Amino acid sequence: MRAEALRERRAEIGEFRRREVLVPVADGSLLSAEAGGIRWLFAFTERAALERFAEARGEAVPDWVPVHGARLLDQVIPSVDGPTGIAVDAGSPAGLVLPPVTGIVPDAVALDSEVAGA
Structure with a gap:
């Protein structure tokens, strides 16, 4: 990934972490x-x-x-069974996908982490 693209991606993740987002709930989940x-x-x-x-x-x-984005990434995702990512504004042109990889989710649940593979 180019250095500029990497900086942009980190900025997007940082903004998501600081932001309160709306998480839909159906049947209590x-x-x-x-x-x-x-x-x-x-x-x-x-x-x-x-x-x-x-x-x-x-x-x-x-x-x-x-829910604040940081709470979703740091607390909710590790509590879900199996690899879990976040689809932000799904179906929108400005949608964003946060996959379960190092630098986005905790290393213990990141698919590309040695910690997760242990």
């Missing part, structure tokens, strides 16, 4: 989907993005909880 062997939690930066997502799926807007 955080809304997620599985793709490629990874569980993806959904998080939205604004209610309008959550509403567009629900509309595109032909569903009512789910209940949601506000």
Whole structure:
């Protein structure tokens, strides 16, 4: 990854960590989907993005909880069974994918970490 692209990616991750996001809840659980062997939690930066997502799926807007990005990455993801990442503003042009890799999630649950592989 180019140095400039790497700096931009780190800035995006830092912004997500500091931000409060809306995490949809369905039947008492955080809304997620599985793709490629990874569980993806959904998080939205604004209610309008959550509403567009629900509309595109032909569903009512789910209940949601506000959570800081850092808490999702550092506390929630390690508590989920199996590799887990976050899909931010899914379905939006400005969407962002935070995969379960070193530098994004704790090393103990990062797919590319020696700690996780131990």
